[in-house]
Amino acid sequence: MNLVSPASSSPLLRFDRASKTYGGRPALAEISLEIAAEEFVVFLGPSGCGKTTLLSLAAGLIAPSSGRVELAGAPPVPGRRSAMVFQSFRLLAWKTARENVAFALPHLPAAERRARADRYLELVGLTRAAESYPRALSGGMKQRLALARALAAEPEVLLMDEPFASLDAQARELMQQEVLRLTERRPMTVLFVTHSVDEALFLADRIILLSPRPGRVAEEIRLPFARPRWAEDPRAHPEHAALRAHLWERLREMVLKDPQSDFYGRDAT
Amino acid sequence: MGSPLTVPLMRLGVLGGLLAFWAWAARAAPRGIVPTPAATWEAAGRLWESGRLAQALGESLAVYGAGLGLAAVAGIAVGVLMGAFRPLGRALDVFVYALAATPRVAFIPLIVLLLGLGVEAKVFIVFLGAVMPVILNAYVGVQNADPELIEMARSTGAGRWRIFAHVVLPGATPFLVVGLRLAATIGLINTVVAELYTAAQGLGGLLALYGNSFRMAEYFVILLTLALIGVVVTEILRLAEKHLSRWRGE
Numbered sequence: 398m399n400l401v402s403p404a405s406s407s408p409l410l411r412f413d414r415a416s417k418t419y420g421g422r423p424a425l426a427e428i429s430l431e432i433a434a435e436e437f438v439v440f441l442g443p444s445g446c447g448k449t450t451l452l453s454l455a456a457g458l459i460a461p462s463s464g465r466v467e468l469a470g471a472p473p474v475p476g477r478r479s480a481m482v483f484q485s486f487r488l489l490a491w492k493t494a495r496e497n498v499a500f501a502l503p504h505l506p507a508a509e510r511r512a513r514a515d516r517y518l519e520l521v522g523l524t525r526a527a528e529s530y531p532r533a534l535s536g537g538m539k540q541r542l543a544l545a546r547a548l549a550a551e552p553e554v555l556l557m558d559e560p561f562a563s564l565d566a567q568a569r570e571l572m573q574q575e576v577l578r579l580t581e582r583r584p585m586t587v588l589f590v591t592h593s594v595d596e597a598l599f600l601a602d603r604i605i606l607l608s609p610r611p612g613r614v615a616e617e618i619r620l621p622f623a624r625p626r627w628a629e630d631p632r633a634h635p636e637h638a639a640l641r642a643h644l645w646e647r648l649r650e651m652v653l654k655d656p657q658s659d660f661y662g663r664d665a666t
Numbered sequence: 667m668g669s670p671l672t673v674p675l676m677r678l679g680v681l682g683g684l685l686a687f688w689a690w691a692a693r694a695a696p697r698g699i700v701p702t703p704a705a706t707w708e709a710a711g712r713l714w715e716s717g718r719l720a721q722a723l724g725e726s727l728a729v730y731g732a733g734l735g736l737a738a739v740a741g742i743a744v745g746v747l748m749g750a751f752r753p754l755g756r757a758l759d760v761f762v763y764a765l766a767a768t769p770r771v772a773f774i775p776l777i778v779l780l781l782g783l784g785v786e787a788k789v790f791i792v793f794l795g796a797v798m799p800v801i802l803n804a805y806v807g808v809q810n811a812d813p814e815l816i817e818m819a820r821s822t823g824a825g826r827w828r829i830f831a832h833v834v835l836p837g838a839t840p841f842l843v844v845g846l847r848l849a850a851t852i853g854l855i856n857t858v859v860a861e862l863y864t865a866a867q868g869l870g871g872l873l874a875l876y877g878n879s880f881r882m883a884e885y886f887v888i889l890l891t892l893a894l895i896g897v898v899v900t901e902i903l904r905l906a907e908k909h910l911s912r913w914r915g916e
Contacts, residue, residue, distance in 0.1 A: 456821050476823020487818035491836040491913045500832060501822040530913040550822065 407470070409434040409586055410455060410554060415464035416611075417450050423611035424450045427464065430605065430614065434553070435584045439601035441591060441644065443652050447612025448590040452556045455588055456481055468554065476501075479554040480547035484562050486539045488531040494518060494542050495527040501550045517549040518542075520579065537568035541575070548579060555580070557589045561596070573599055581625050594644045598622075598631060606647055609655050616647065701883035706890070709883035718872070723891065726857055726868035729785065730895075733792025734853040738846060741797045745804025745845075749838075750830070755805060762805075766798040770856070774863050783865040788857070791864075795856035799848035807841025808834055843907045850899045858892065 408431035417425045425447040432438050440448050453459045454466045457473030468478055480501065488497050498514035505513060518527050521541040531539055540560060547555060557576075561569040573596060580587055591597055597604050601620055608615040618640065622631040631637055652658045685703055692702040701709070713719040748755035748762075774791060781787040811834040819829045861870025869888050876885035 458817065458820055474823070475820050479821075481818070481821040483814070483818060485814060487814050489815065489833065489836070491839075492832075500819075500824075503822075503824070503828060532914065546822075556821075 408432055409436075409469060410588075411465075411467045412451075412454070413465040413467070415454060415461040415466050417447070417454065417459065418462045418611075425454070425461075426611040426613050428612070428614060432586060432588070434586055437580065437587045437589065437600060437602045439589045439591060439597040439604050440607055441594065441597045441604055441648070442607030442612070442615075443592070443609050443648055443655065443658065445609040445612075445655065445657060446607035446651075447609075448607060449558055451607075451612065452481065452558050452588060452590055455479065455554065456556050476550070478552060479556055480550045480552035481556040481558065482540075482543050482547045482560045484559040486531075486543045486563075488539060488542060488546075490531050493528050493530055494523055494534070497531070497542060498546045498549050501546045513549055514545075517545040520548070521545045521575070536564055537572065540564060540568075540572060544572075544576070544579075548583075551583075552585060554586045554588065557587065559590050559592065562592065569596075576600065577626050594641055594648065597644070598637060598641060599626065604644070606644065608651050610657065615651070618644075698880060699882060701886055705883045706886045709881075710887045710890075713884060713887055719887065719891070722867075722869050722872050722888075726861065726870065727895070729788045729792060729860065729868060730853055730857040732789045733857070734796050734849060736789070737793045737796035737800055737849055737853065740793075741800025741845065741849070742804045742842060744797075745801040746808050746835075746838075748801070748805045749808025749811075750834070755809070759805065762798070762801055766802060770795045770798075771859060771863075774859075778864060787864050788860040788867075791860035792853050792856045796849035796853035799852065800842075800845040803841045803845025803848070804838065807838030807845075810841070811837050839910050840907075843903065843910065847900070847903050847907075850903060851896070854892070854896055854899070 410430075410432040412428045412430040414427045414429050415425065416423065416427055428451065440451060442448055450459070454461055455468070455473060456479050457466075457468070457475045457477070460466075460472070466473060473479060489500060492500060495511070495514045495518060498517055499510045502510045502513055515524070515527065518524050521544055523538060523541055523545065526534060526538060526542075531542070534542065540563075544560070561572045564572060576587075576589075577600065587600075589600055598620065602624075604618045604620065605614055606616040606618070607613065620631070620640070621636055622634055623629050652660050653663060655661060688700070688703055692700045692705075710719070748758055770791070773794060777787050777790055777794075781790055815833050815837070816829055819833050824832070857868070858870040858873065861868045862874055865871075866874055869892055873885065873888045873892075876882070876888065
Protein backbone atom coordinates (compact mmCIF):
# COMPACT_ATOMS: atom_id res chain seq x y z
CA MET A 398 0.00 0.00 0.00
CA ASN A 399 1.38 3.37 -1.00
CA LEU A 400 0.74 6.16 1.41
CA VAL A 401 1.42 9.50 -0.21
CA SER A 402 2.39 12.02 2.39
CA PRO A 403 0.84 15.49 1.95
CA ALA A 404 4.30 17.08 1.55
CA SER A 405 5.14 15.02 -1.54
CA SER A 406 1.62 15.08 -2.89
CA SER A 407 2.63 16.33 -6.35
CA PRO A 408 1.68 13.51 -8.71
CA LEU A 409 4.19 11.82 -11.01
CA LEU A 410 1.95 12.08 -14.05
CA ARG A 411 -0.61 14.80 -14.60
CA PHE A 412 -3.18 15.35 -17.35
CA ASP A 413 -4.56 18.87 -17.16
CA ARG A 414 -7.61 19.29 -19.40
CA ALA A 415 -5.72 17.46 -22.14
CA SER A 416 -7.53 17.03 -25.46
CA LYS A 417 -6.46 15.42 -28.70
CA THR A 418 -8.13 15.77 -32.06
CA TYR A 419 -7.17 13.97 -35.25
CA GLY A 420 -8.09 15.93 -38.37
CA GLY A 421 -10.92 17.74 -36.62
CA ARG A 422 -12.29 14.60 -34.93
CA PRO A 423 -11.87 14.65 -31.19
CA ALA A 424 -10.31 11.48 -29.77
CA LEU A 425 -9.88 12.64 -26.18
CA ALA A 426 -11.76 15.52 -24.58
CA GLU A 427 -10.49 17.45 -21.59
CA ILE A 428 -8.90 14.65 -19.63
CA SER A 429 -7.81 15.70 -16.15
CA LEU A 430 -6.04 13.07 -14.11
CA GLU A 431 -3.36 12.76 -11.48
CA ILE A 432 -1.40 9.58 -11.10
CA ALA A 433 0.86 9.02 -8.12
CA ALA A 434 4.25 7.32 -8.24
CA GLU A 435 4.01 3.53 -8.07
CA GLU A 436 0.30 3.50 -8.66
CA PHE A 437 -1.19 0.79 -10.89
CA VAL A 438 -3.89 2.48 -12.96
CA VAL A 439 -6.04 0.55 -15.39
CA PHE A 440 -7.93 2.37 -18.14
CA LEU A 441 -11.05 0.47 -19.04
CA GLY A 442 -13.36 1.35 -21.89
CA PRO A 443 -14.99 0.26 -25.12
CA SER A 444 -13.50 0.79 -28.61
CA GLY A 445 -13.13 4.43 -29.52
CA CYS A 446 -12.61 5.72 -26.01
CA GLY A 447 -9.13 7.03 -26.84
CA LYS A 448 -7.20 4.65 -24.58
CA THR A 449 -4.31 4.29 -26.99
CA THR A 450 -4.23 8.07 -27.56
CA LEU A 451 -4.05 8.54 -23.82
CA LEU A 452 -1.01 6.26 -23.53
CA SER A 453 0.67 7.93 -26.51
CA LEU A 454 0.24 11.27 -24.76
CA ALA A 455 1.74 9.88 -21.57
CA ALA A 456 4.68 8.46 -23.57
CA GLY A 457 5.25 11.79 -25.29
CA LEU A 458 4.79 10.15 -28.71
CA ILE A 459 2.15 12.77 -29.47
CA ALA A 460 1.44 16.19 -27.98
CA PRO A 461 -2.02 17.23 -26.76
CA SER A 462 -4.03 19.49 -29.09
CA SER A 463 -4.91 21.55 -26.05
CA GLY A 464 -4.32 21.29 -22.34
CA ARG A 465 -1.20 19.81 -20.80
CA VAL A 466 0.41 16.50 -19.99
CA GLU A 467 3.27 16.48 -17.51
CA LEU A 468 5.56 13.73 -16.30
CA ALA A 469 7.50 14.75 -13.20
CA GLY A 470 6.68 18.38 -13.95
CA ALA A 471 7.65 18.49 -17.63
CA PRO A 472 6.15 17.37 -20.95
CA PRO A 473 7.01 13.69 -21.40
CA VAL A 474 9.86 12.77 -23.74
CA PRO A 475 9.69 9.32 -25.40
CA GLY A 476 11.98 6.81 -23.73
CA ARG A 477 13.12 9.24 -21.05
CA ARG A 478 11.23 7.93 -18.03
CA SER A 479 8.70 5.64 -19.65
CA ALA A 480 8.60 2.44 -21.65
CA MET A 481 5.76 0.95 -23.63
CA VAL A 482 4.37 -2.53 -24.25
CA PHE A 483 2.08 -3.00 -27.25
CA GLN A 484 -0.62 -5.51 -28.05
CA SER A 485 1.11 -6.53 -31.28
CA PHE A 486 4.49 -7.21 -29.55
CA ARG A 487 6.37 -5.13 -32.13
CA LEU A 488 9.58 -7.11 -32.04
CA LEU A 489 12.33 -6.56 -34.60
CA ALA A 490 12.24 -9.80 -36.59
CA TRP A 491 15.87 -9.41 -37.70
CA LYS A 492 17.23 -9.23 -34.17
CA THR A 493 17.60 -12.07 -31.68
CA ALA A 494 15.72 -11.95 -28.38
CA ARG A 495 18.78 -10.51 -26.65
CA GLU A 496 19.30 -7.90 -29.38
CA ASN A 497 15.65 -6.91 -29.17
CA VAL A 498 16.03 -6.14 -25.47
CA ALA A 499 19.37 -4.42 -26.04
CA PHE A 500 17.73 -2.20 -28.67
CA ALA A 501 15.97 -0.31 -25.87
CA LEU A 502 19.32 0.35 -24.10
CA PRO A 503 21.42 2.35 -26.58
CA HIS A 504 22.77 4.63 -23.86
CA LEU A 505 24.65 1.79 -22.11
CA PRO A 506 28.16 0.61 -23.03
CA ALA A 507 28.07 -2.66 -25.00
CA ALA A 508 29.12 -5.03 -22.21
CA GLU A 509 26.69 -3.54 -19.74
CA ARG A 510 23.92 -3.52 -22.32
CA ARG A 511 24.37 -7.23 -22.90
CA ALA A 512 24.46 -7.99 -19.18
CA ARG A 513 21.32 -5.96 -18.57
CA ALA A 514 19.53 -7.63 -21.49
CA ASP A 515 20.44 -11.06 -20.14
CA ARG A 516 19.28 -10.12 -16.66
CA TYR A 517 15.83 -9.11 -17.92
CA LEU A 518 15.56 -12.10 -20.22
CA GLU A 519 16.14 -14.22 -17.15
CA LEU A 520 13.55 -12.27 -15.21
CA VAL A 521 10.85 -13.17 -17.74
CA GLY A 522 12.16 -16.73 -18.16
CA LEU A 523 13.62 -16.40 -21.65
CA THR A 524 17.29 -17.11 -20.93
CA ARG A 525 17.31 -20.16 -23.18
CA ALA A 526 15.74 -18.19 -26.05
CA ALA A 527 18.32 -15.38 -25.94
CA GLU A 528 19.80 -16.34 -29.31
CA SER A 529 16.44 -17.09 -30.96
CA TYR A 530 14.78 -14.88 -33.53
CA PRO A 531 11.18 -13.82 -32.79
CA ARG A 532 9.71 -16.11 -35.44
CA ALA A 533 10.81 -19.10 -33.35
CA LEU A 534 8.91 -17.88 -30.26
CA SER A 535 5.29 -18.54 -29.24
CA GLY A 536 2.84 -15.69 -28.66
CA GLY A 537 3.32 -15.80 -24.91
CA MET A 538 7.11 -15.81 -25.28
CA LYS A 539 6.95 -12.89 -27.70
CA GLN A 540 4.96 -10.84 -25.23
CA ARG A 541 7.35 -11.77 -22.40
CA LEU A 542 10.18 -10.60 -24.64
CA ALA A 543 8.38 -7.32 -25.34
CA LEU A 544 7.85 -6.94 -21.59
CA ALA A 545 11.54 -7.61 -20.93
CA ARG A 546 12.46 -4.96 -23.48
CA ALA A 547 10.26 -2.39 -21.72
CA LEU A 548 11.41 -3.34 -18.22
CA ALA A 549 15.10 -3.41 -19.15
CA ALA A 550 14.99 0.34 -19.71
CA GLU A 551 14.09 0.49 -15.98
CA PRO A 552 11.36 3.06 -16.53
CA GLU A 553 9.52 4.91 -13.81
CA VAL A 554 6.35 4.60 -15.85
CA LEU A 555 5.34 1.45 -17.68
CA LEU A 556 2.71 2.01 -20.36
CA MET A 557 0.84 -1.09 -21.44
CA ASP A 558 -1.57 -0.93 -24.38
CA GLU A 559 -3.85 -3.99 -24.26
CA PRO A 560 -0.68 -6.03 -23.92
CA PHE A 561 -2.33 -9.42 -23.46
CA ALA A 562 -5.34 -9.07 -25.77
CA SER A 563 -3.82 -11.27 -28.47
CA LEU A 564 -2.82 -14.08 -26.10
CA ASP A 565 -4.90 -17.14 -25.34
CA ALA A 566 -6.78 -17.23 -22.03
CA GLN A 567 -4.20 -19.26 -20.16
CA ALA A 568 -1.19 -17.27 -21.35
CA ARG A 569 -3.08 -14.07 -20.49
CA GLU A 570 -3.69 -15.12 -16.90
CA LEU A 571 -0.06 -16.17 -16.45
CA MET A 572 1.15 -12.87 -17.92
CA GLN A 573 -1.09 -10.90 -15.56
CA GLN A 574 0.49 -12.64 -12.60
CA GLU A 575 3.90 -12.06 -14.15
CA VAL A 576 3.26 -8.33 -14.37
CA LEU A 577 2.14 -8.18 -10.74
CA ARG A 578 5.20 -10.15 -9.64
CA LEU A 579 7.57 -7.94 -11.63
CA THR A 580 6.05 -4.64 -10.50
CA GLU A 581 6.07 -5.84 -6.91
CA ARG A 582 9.75 -6.62 -7.23
CA ARG A 583 10.73 -3.27 -8.65
CA PRO A 584 7.90 -0.82 -7.94
CA MET A 585 6.89 1.47 -10.79
CA THR A 586 3.94 3.40 -12.03
CA VAL A 587 1.85 1.41 -14.46
CA LEU A 588 -0.75 2.69 -16.91
CA PHE A 589 -2.54 -0.32 -18.29
CA VAL A 590 -5.20 -0.23 -21.01
CA THR A 591 -7.69 -3.05 -21.42
CA HIS A 592 -11.14 -4.04 -22.67
CA SER A 593 -11.43 -6.69 -19.98
CA VAL A 594 -13.28 -6.02 -16.74
CA ASP A 595 -11.71 -9.05 -15.08
CA GLU A 596 -8.21 -8.00 -16.07
CA ALA A 597 -8.87 -4.51 -14.69
CA LEU A 598 -10.17 -5.87 -11.38
CA PHE A 599 -7.23 -8.23 -11.05
CA LEU A 600 -4.46 -5.72 -11.70
CA ALA A 601 -5.55 -2.23 -10.71
CA ASP A 602 -5.13 -0.03 -7.67
CA ARG A 603 -7.47 2.32 -9.45
CA ILE A 604 -9.71 1.79 -12.46
CA ILE A 605 -10.49 4.72 -14.71
CA LEU A 606 -13.52 4.07 -16.82
CA LEU A 607 -13.50 5.93 -20.15
CA SER A 608 -16.52 6.67 -22.33
CA PRO A 609 -16.19 6.82 -26.14
CA ARG A 610 -16.27 9.44 -28.91
CA PRO A 611 -14.60 11.51 -27.69
CA GLY A 612 -12.84 9.78 -24.81
CA ARG A 613 -13.76 11.19 -21.43
CA VAL A 614 -13.33 10.03 -17.86
CA ALA A 615 -16.67 8.47 -16.96
CA GLU A 616 -15.83 7.15 -13.50
CA GLU A 617 -12.91 6.43 -11.19
CA ILE A 618 -12.88 3.53 -8.80
CA ARG A 619 -10.25 2.84 -6.17
CA LEU A 620 -10.19 -0.89 -5.53
CA PRO A 621 -10.37 -2.16 -1.96
CA PHE A 622 -8.23 -5.26 -2.61
CA ALA A 623 -4.95 -5.84 -0.80
CA ARG A 624 -1.48 -6.03 -2.32
CA PRO A 625 0.33 -8.17 -3.19
CA ARG A 626 -2.58 -9.69 -5.05
CA TRP A 627 -1.43 -13.28 -4.75
CA ALA A 628 -1.72 -12.98 -0.96
CA GLU A 629 -5.47 -12.93 -1.37
CA ASP A 630 -7.32 -13.60 -4.60
CA PRO A 631 -9.45 -10.49 -5.25
CA ARG A 632 -12.09 -12.72 -6.80
CA ALA A 633 -12.84 -14.01 -3.32
CA HIS A 634 -13.35 -10.49 -1.97
CA PRO A 635 -17.00 -9.71 -1.09
CA GLU A 636 -17.02 -6.51 -3.16
CA HIS A 637 -15.57 -8.15 -6.26
CA ALA A 638 -18.84 -9.40 -7.69
CA ALA A 639 -20.60 -6.08 -7.14
CA LEU A 640 -17.79 -4.11 -8.79
CA ARG A 641 -17.68 -6.51 -11.68
CA ALA A 642 -21.41 -6.22 -12.26
CA HIS A 643 -21.26 -2.44 -12.01
CA LEU A 644 -18.39 -2.08 -14.50
CA TRP A 645 -20.05 -4.48 -16.93
CA GLU A 646 -23.29 -2.52 -16.75
CA ARG A 647 -21.50 0.77 -17.45
CA LEU A 648 -19.61 -0.70 -20.40
CA ARG A 649 -22.74 -2.30 -21.82
CA GLU A 650 -24.58 0.98 -21.60
CA MET A 651 -21.77 2.83 -23.43
CA VAL A 652 -21.62 0.29 -26.22
CA LEU A 653 -25.38 0.27 -26.75
CA LYS A 654 -25.49 4.06 -26.91
CA ASP A 655 -22.51 4.41 -29.26
CA PRO A 656 -23.82 4.88 -32.82
CA GLN A 657 -20.53 3.54 -34.20
CA SER A 658 -20.68 0.34 -32.21
CA ASP A 659 -21.82 -2.96 -33.75
CA PHE A 660 -24.28 -3.29 -30.88
CA TYR A 661 -25.82 0.18 -31.17
CA GLY A 662 -29.45 0.16 -30.06
CA ARG A 663 -29.54 -3.58 -29.53
CA ASP A 664 -31.08 -3.31 -26.09
CA ALA A 665 -32.75 -6.58 -25.25
CA THR A 666 -34.91 -5.12 -22.49
CA MET B 667 14.24 -37.57 -52.54
CA GLY B 668 15.42 -35.20 -49.87
CA SER B 669 19.04 -36.32 -49.96
CA PRO B 670 21.38 -33.33 -49.97
CA LEU B 671 23.01 -34.75 -53.09
CA THR B 672 19.81 -34.94 -55.16
CA VAL B 673 19.94 -31.40 -56.55
CA PRO B 674 23.68 -31.35 -57.38
CA LEU B 675 23.35 -34.73 -59.10
CA MET B 676 20.37 -33.53 -61.12
CA ARG B 677 22.31 -30.41 -62.09
CA LEU B 678 25.21 -32.54 -63.29
CA GLY B 679 22.72 -34.58 -65.28
CA VAL B 680 21.32 -31.46 -66.96
CA LEU B 681 24.87 -30.27 -67.71
CA GLY B 682 25.68 -33.63 -69.28
CA GLY B 683 22.50 -33.42 -71.34
CA LEU B 684 23.40 -29.93 -72.56
CA LEU B 685 26.90 -31.06 -73.54
CA ALA B 686 25.44 -34.02 -75.42
CA PHE B 687 22.99 -31.73 -77.21
CA TRP B 688 25.85 -29.36 -78.07
CA ALA B 689 27.95 -32.21 -79.46
CA TRP B 690 24.99 -33.40 -81.52
CA ALA B 691 24.27 -29.84 -82.77
CA ALA B 692 27.93 -29.43 -83.79
CA ARG B 693 27.62 -32.41 -86.11
CA ALA B 694 24.09 -31.69 -87.31
CA ALA B 695 24.53 -27.98 -88.11
CA PRO B 696 26.16 -26.82 -91.37
CA ARG B 697 29.94 -26.83 -91.12
CA GLY B 698 31.60 -23.90 -89.37
CA ILE B 699 28.64 -22.61 -87.37
CA VAL B 700 28.58 -24.65 -84.17
CA PRO B 701 32.05 -25.75 -82.99
CA THR B 702 32.42 -29.07 -81.18
CA PRO B 703 32.93 -29.03 -77.41
CA ALA B 704 36.46 -30.37 -77.96
CA ALA B 705 37.34 -27.61 -80.44
CA THR B 706 35.92 -25.02 -78.04
CA TRP B 707 37.99 -26.44 -75.18
CA GLU B 708 41.14 -26.22 -77.31
CA ALA B 709 40.29 -22.65 -78.31
CA ALA B 710 39.83 -21.80 -74.62
CA GLY B 711 43.31 -23.16 -73.91
CA ARG B 712 44.83 -21.11 -76.73
CA LEU B 713 43.06 -17.92 -75.70
CA TRP B 714 44.11 -18.38 -72.10
CA GLU B 715 47.75 -19.07 -72.93
CA SER B 716 47.99 -16.06 -75.23
CA GLY B 717 46.66 -13.94 -72.36
CA ARG B 718 43.91 -12.46 -74.51
CA LEU B 719 41.09 -14.04 -72.54
CA ALA B 720 42.52 -12.92 -69.21
CA GLN B 721 43.04 -9.39 -70.50
CA ALA B 722 39.53 -9.14 -71.95
CA LEU B 723 38.05 -10.63 -68.79
CA GLY B 724 39.91 -8.07 -66.69
CA GLU B 725 38.72 -5.18 -68.86
CA SER B 726 35.12 -6.34 -68.79
CA LEU B 727 35.09 -7.06 -65.08
CA ALA B 728 36.55 -3.62 -64.37
CA VAL B 729 33.78 -1.92 -66.38
CA TYR B 730 31.10 -4.20 -64.93
CA GLY B 731 32.33 -3.88 -61.34
CA ALA B 732 32.74 -0.11 -61.49
CA GLY B 733 29.34 0.44 -63.11
CA LEU B 734 27.53 -1.96 -60.80
CA GLY B 735 29.29 -0.64 -57.68
CA LEU B 736 28.43 2.96 -58.52
CA ALA B 737 24.86 1.93 -59.31
CA ALA B 738 24.53 0.15 -55.96
CA VAL B 739 25.85 3.09 -53.94
CA ALA B 740 24.01 5.83 -55.85
CA GLY B 741 20.84 3.78 -56.32
CA ILE B 742 20.50 2.88 -52.66
CA ALA B 743 21.23 6.48 -51.63
CA VAL B 744 18.67 7.97 -54.03
CA GLY B 745 16.02 5.31 -53.41
CA VAL B 746 16.37 5.57 -49.65
CA LEU B 747 16.16 9.37 -49.75
CA MET B 748 13.07 9.16 -51.95
CA GLY B 749 11.47 6.70 -49.54
CA ALA B 750 12.45 8.58 -46.40
CA PHE B 751 11.27 11.99 -47.59
CA ARG B 752 7.84 11.37 -49.04
CA PRO B 753 7.42 14.69 -50.90
CA LEU B 754 10.78 14.18 -52.60
CA GLY B 755 9.82 10.63 -53.51
CA ARG B 756 6.45 11.71 -54.88
CA ALA B 757 8.07 14.47 -56.93
CA LEU B 758 10.71 12.19 -58.42
CA ASP B 759 9.11 8.80 -58.80
CA VAL B 760 7.19 9.56 -62.03
CA PHE B 761 10.43 10.60 -63.71
CA VAL B 762 12.33 7.60 -62.40
CA TYR B 763 9.62 5.27 -63.69
CA ALA B 764 9.70 7.03 -67.07
CA LEU B 765 13.47 6.72 -67.26
CA ALA B 766 13.34 3.10 -66.15
CA ALA B 767 10.86 2.33 -68.95
CA THR B 768 12.99 3.96 -71.67
CA PRO B 769 15.40 1.46 -73.25
CA ARG B 770 18.71 2.68 -71.89
CA VAL B 771 20.57 1.63 -75.06
CA ALA B 772 18.78 4.56 -76.67
CA PHE B 773 21.11 6.85 -74.71
CA ILE B 774 24.31 5.34 -76.08
CA PRO B 775 24.81 7.80 -78.96
CA LEU B 776 24.32 10.67 -76.51
CA ILE B 777 26.71 9.13 -73.99
CA VAL B 778 29.33 8.63 -76.69
CA LEU B 779 29.05 12.28 -77.69
CA LEU B 780 29.41 13.38 -74.08
CA LEU B 781 31.95 10.92 -72.71
CA GLY B 782 33.70 9.59 -75.79
CA LEU B 783 34.40 5.91 -76.52
CA GLY B 784 36.60 5.10 -73.53
CA VAL B 785 36.12 3.47 -70.16
CA GLU B 786 34.08 6.37 -68.74
CA ALA B 787 31.38 5.90 -71.37
CA LYS B 788 31.31 2.14 -70.80
CA VAL B 789 31.06 2.45 -67.04
CA PHE B 790 28.29 5.01 -67.43
CA ILE B 791 26.29 2.75 -69.75
CA VAL B 792 26.51 -0.07 -67.19
CA PHE B 793 25.66 2.34 -64.39
CA LEU B 794 22.62 3.73 -66.19
CA GLY B 795 21.17 0.29 -66.76
CA ALA B 796 21.89 -1.04 -63.29
CA VAL B 797 20.90 1.98 -61.21
CA MET B 798 17.16 1.95 -62.00
CA PRO B 799 16.14 -1.33 -60.37
CA VAL B 800 18.28 -0.42 -57.34
CA ILE B 801 16.57 2.96 -56.93
CA LEU B 802 13.07 1.58 -57.41
CA ASN B 803 13.50 -1.33 -55.03
CA ALA B 804 15.18 0.76 -52.33
CA TYR B 805 12.36 3.29 -52.68
CA VAL B 806 9.63 0.67 -52.28
CA GLY B 807 11.51 -1.07 -49.46
CA VAL B 808 11.86 2.09 -47.39
CA GLN B 809 8.25 3.08 -48.07
CA ASN B 810 7.16 -0.30 -46.78
CA ALA B 811 8.74 0.30 -43.38
CA ASP B 812 6.37 -0.86 -40.65
CA PRO B 813 4.86 2.22 -38.91
CA GLU B 814 4.15 0.15 -35.80
CA LEU B 815 7.81 -0.76 -35.43
CA ILE B 816 8.81 2.87 -35.97
CA GLU B 817 6.41 3.92 -33.22
CA MET B 818 7.85 1.24 -30.94
CA ALA B 819 11.37 2.51 -31.66
CA ARG B 820 10.27 6.08 -30.94
CA SER B 821 8.81 4.97 -27.61
CA THR B 822 12.27 3.74 -26.59
CA GLY B 823 13.61 7.21 -27.30
CA ALA B 824 15.30 6.29 -30.59
CA GLY B 825 16.05 9.20 -32.92
CA ARG B 826 15.76 9.34 -36.70
CA TRP B 827 19.16 7.82 -37.38
CA ARG B 828 18.72 4.94 -34.97
CA ILE B 829 15.26 4.18 -36.35
CA PHE B 830 16.67 4.24 -39.85
CA ALA B 831 19.62 1.97 -39.07
CA HIS B 832 17.78 -0.59 -36.91
CA VAL B 833 14.21 -0.57 -38.23
CA VAL B 834 13.85 0.91 -41.72
CA LEU B 835 17.00 -0.39 -43.38
CA PRO B 836 16.82 -4.01 -42.14
CA GLY B 837 13.15 -4.06 -43.12
CA ALA B 838 14.07 -2.89 -46.62
CA THR B 839 16.93 -5.38 -47.07
CA PRO B 840 14.93 -8.03 -48.95
CA PHE B 841 13.90 -5.34 -51.44
CA LEU B 842 17.47 -4.07 -51.76
CA VAL B 843 18.72 -7.56 -52.58
CA VAL B 844 16.10 -8.00 -55.31
CA GLY B 845 17.15 -4.64 -56.76
CA LEU B 846 20.82 -5.63 -56.73
CA ARG B 847 20.09 -8.95 -58.38
CA LEU B 848 18.23 -7.26 -61.21
CA ALA B 849 21.02 -4.69 -61.44
CA ALA B 850 23.66 -7.42 -61.71
CA THR B 851 21.86 -9.01 -64.66
CA ILE B 852 21.18 -5.75 -66.50
CA GLY B 853 24.72 -4.58 -65.72
CA LEU B 854 26.27 -7.61 -67.40
CA ILE B 855 24.09 -7.15 -70.48
CA ASN B 856 25.05 -3.49 -70.64
CA THR B 857 28.73 -4.30 -70.23
CA VAL B 858 28.65 -6.32 -73.42
CA VAL B 859 26.46 -3.77 -75.19
CA ALA B 860 28.85 -0.98 -74.20
CA GLU B 861 31.86 -2.92 -75.43
CA LEU B 862 30.13 -3.59 -78.73
CA TYR B 863 28.95 -0.03 -79.33
CA THR B 864 31.90 2.01 -78.08
CA ALA B 865 35.60 1.27 -78.67
CA ALA B 866 35.58 -2.52 -79.00
CA GLN B 867 37.26 -3.93 -75.95
CA GLY B 868 36.93 -6.65 -73.35
CA LEU B 869 34.73 -9.71 -73.80
CA GLY B 870 32.21 -7.79 -75.88
CA GLY B 871 35.00 -6.68 -78.20
CA LEU B 872 36.24 -10.26 -78.65
CA LEU B 873 32.66 -11.42 -79.21
CA ALA B 874 32.38 -9.00 -82.13
CA LEU B 875 35.84 -9.84 -83.44
CA TYR B 876 35.36 -13.63 -83.47
CA GLY B 877 31.73 -13.48 -84.53
CA ASN B 878 32.50 -11.28 -87.51
CA SER B 879 35.46 -13.40 -88.59
CA PHE B 880 33.62 -16.71 -88.18
CA ARG B 881 36.05 -18.06 -85.57
CA MET B 882 33.22 -19.85 -83.87
CA ALA B 883 35.25 -21.91 -81.37
CA GLU B 884 36.75 -18.73 -79.92
CA TYR B 885 33.36 -17.05 -80.10
CA PHE B 886 31.85 -19.86 -78.00
CA VAL B 887 34.62 -19.51 -75.43
CA ILE B 888 33.65 -15.86 -74.88
CA LEU B 889 29.95 -16.77 -74.75
CA LEU B 890 30.59 -19.38 -72.07
CA THR B 891 32.82 -17.00 -70.11
CA LEU B 892 29.97 -14.49 -69.97
CA ALA B 893 27.56 -17.19 -68.79
CA LEU B 894 30.07 -18.15 -66.10
CA ILE B 895 30.32 -14.56 -64.85
CA GLY B 896 26.52 -14.46 -64.64
CA VAL B 897 26.42 -17.67 -62.61
CA VAL B 898 29.17 -16.57 -60.21
CA VAL B 899 27.65 -13.13 -59.57
CA THR B 900 24.14 -14.53 -59.06
CA GLU B 901 25.49 -17.14 -56.67
CA ILE B 902 27.41 -14.54 -54.63
CA LEU B 903 24.26 -12.42 -54.33
CA ARG B 904 22.20 -15.47 -53.38
CA LEU B 905 24.63 -16.28 -50.57
CA ALA B 906 24.58 -12.64 -49.41
CA GLU B 907 20.79 -12.73 -49.38
CA LYS B 908 20.78 -15.95 -47.38
CA HIS B 909 23.12 -14.42 -44.84
CA LEU B 910 21.14 -11.19 -44.56
CA SER B 911 17.78 -12.90 -44.13
CA ARG B 912 18.82 -15.73 -41.83
CA TRP B 913 16.29 -14.40 -39.27
CA ARG B 914 13.50 -15.47 -41.59
CA GLY B 915 14.57 -19.09 -41.29
CA GLU B 916 14.76 -21.68 -44.07
